[in-house]
Amino acid sequence: MTNEHVDVLIIGAGLSGIGTAVHLSQNCPDKRIAILERRQQVGGTWDLFRYPGIRSDSDMFSFGFAFRPWNELKTLADGESIRRYISDTAREYGVEEKIRFGIETEQVQWCSEQQQWVVSARDLQSGQARHYSCDFLISCTGYYDHKAGYLPEFPGAERFQGQCIHPQHWPQDLDYSGKKVVVIGSGATAVTLVPAMAAQAGHITMLQRSPSYIMTVPAQDRITEVLCKVLPNDWVYGLARKRNIAIQRWIFKAAKRWPEGTRRFLLKKVAEQLDDPAQMKHFTPAYMPWDQRLCAVPDGDLFKAINSGKASVVTDEIECFTETGIRLKSGAQLDADIIITATGLNLQVLGGTRILIDGQPFDINQRMTYKGVMLQDVPNMAWIFGYTNAPWTLKSDIAAQWVCRLLNHMRASGVQVATPRDHDDNLVAAESMMGALQSGYVQRGNRILPRQGRSAPWRLLNAYERDREMLLDEPVEDALLELTENNRAAQPGTKSRDVRAA
Known part of the structure; x- marks a missing residue:
């Protein structure tokens, strides 16, 4: 058993954790x-997922850190490149030495008397208990379960004689050469797997219950490539970041303001890439753009695989698994040697x-988030949560900067504890913080997520421009943030300082 105290403890050494530490x-x-990381190396999500073709679904110029811009020409980077980018960042900025690898956090408890967090964890290699304490706790664990992905109950699954694989647990020795492969799903994972496996597989089929919007992006940023020949690289990559952020924000706003027009534009672009017009039925969703995340494919690789005949798409529902594949509700049979269940994530x-909190279990799903960074009634704790409608890191970067502003403000003001308090009953119990998205994993996980408030700062804005202003420009103190002075060695007359009365 070990005991270690630090001022700030970060849980998670993925993209958010390393960025926050920097x-x-x-x-x-x-x-x-200090940083506690369950795995044996940095990367988080990008170290966990190892399936063929794993890549970002956001362009890297805006997905990379603001303080260390992405400086390659790949638009959607592969998993190995992203892992290396995160690892190099940790090493370059001196935070790698602050990571405690192989440590799984089991419980965190706030002690009001000591004004500290007490963290109970376990060394996964030795099985020994580890204990940490800190003045401020930051969770950078993302929002889904790393131990198990979502797997629906498929009737007859036990009958299937081939291999059934979830992408979250990909066997590195899988040989799919010449095999018949069926990928169940139509999200980012499925549209990545299909073209990546098509060249070696005998044939690969994407089986979807309903279509998703798919948008082609250039695999290489040619504009940046040309500009790098005449301008300093730092300028060019900075411009690429600003340009891509602006484009993404415009597409999202256009989808919300002119949904029908955006829908026609996206479908027209897909139709231009398919040799067979009859295939459009597999790429025409029933919902409007950005009711769910858009899927991005580099240089239309998915459509090229379909046009080549190496891949196909089937839109139908599963009746049951059979010994040799899948029987569909239409009565059709899909033969398969390998079935890949790209069926999504479990939120956590x-x-x-x-x-x-002081020995009492705390139900996060009964509280709101404050500025999308802290949790209502939880002292000295931040939850770094990125965007779901834009590159994750855009939000995680500015959220981490706001935490730094808060900590510096607390030090300058002689304050030990900061706790967001709701004084006006803002809670909207029926709506979670991700309730605007209709994606299956969001709807399944709504019951465990924090709630939305009626208005900011209890309501997520999901708007980069407004979030930047709120987190980077507005004063740290407001009427909702209760600040308490150090009372660890309380003397008579020591009082809490509530900024509402300050």
Whole structure:
């Protein structure tokens, strides 16, 4: 058993955790920080997923860190490149040495008397208990379960004589050469797997219950490539980042303001890439753009695989698995040697860590988020949560900067504890913080997520421009943030400081 105290403890060494640690090291150099990571190396999601073709579904110029721009020409980078980018960032900014690898967090408890978090964890290699304490806790664990993906109950699944694989647990020695492969799903994972496996597989079929919007993006940024020949690289990559952020925001806003027009535009672009017009039925969703995330494919690789005859799409529902494949409700049979269940994620908050406040279990799904960074009634804790309608890192970057602003404000003001409080009954119990998206994983996980409020800062804006203003420009103090002075060695007359009365 070990005990370690730090000023700030970060849980998770993925994209958010490493980015947050760098911001802290740059903006709060007086703070001692440590990072707990369950895996044996940095990367988080990008270390976990190893299926063929794994890549970003956002362009890397806006997906990369603001403080260390992506400096390659790939638009959608492969998983290995992203892992290397995260690892190089940790090493370059000196945060790699602050990571405690192989440590799984089991419980965090706030102690009001000590004004500290007490963290119970376990060394996964030795099985020994580990204990940490900190003044401020930051969760950078994402929002889904790393241990198990979502797998529906398929009737007759036990009858199938081939291999059945979930992408979250990909066997590295899988040989699919010349095999008949069926990928169940139509999201980002499925549209990545199909073209990546098509060249070696005998034939690969994407079986979907309903279509998704798919948008082709250039695999290489040719504009940036040309500009790099005449301008300094730093300028060019900075311009590429600003340009791509603006384009993404415009597409999202256009989809919400002119949904029918955006729909026609996206479908027209797909139709231009398909040799057989009859295939359009598989790429025409029933919902409007950005009711669910758009899927991006580099240089239309999915459509090229379909046009070549190496891949196909079937839109139908599963009746049952058989010994040799899948029987559909239409009566058709899909033969398969390998079935890949790209059926999505299981949502999970705080990486499954149990949270207690002064010994009492705390139900996150009964509270709201404050500025999308802190949790209502939870002292000295931040939850770095990126965008779901834009590159994740755009939000995680500015959220981490706001945490730095808060910590520096607390130090300058002699404040030990910051707790968001709702004084006006803003809670909208029926709506979760991700309720605007209709994706299956969001709807399944709504019951465990924090709630939305009626208005900001209790309501997620999901608007980069407005979030930047709120997190980077507006004063840290407001009427909702309760600030308490240090009372660890309380003397008579020591009082809490509530900024509402300040």
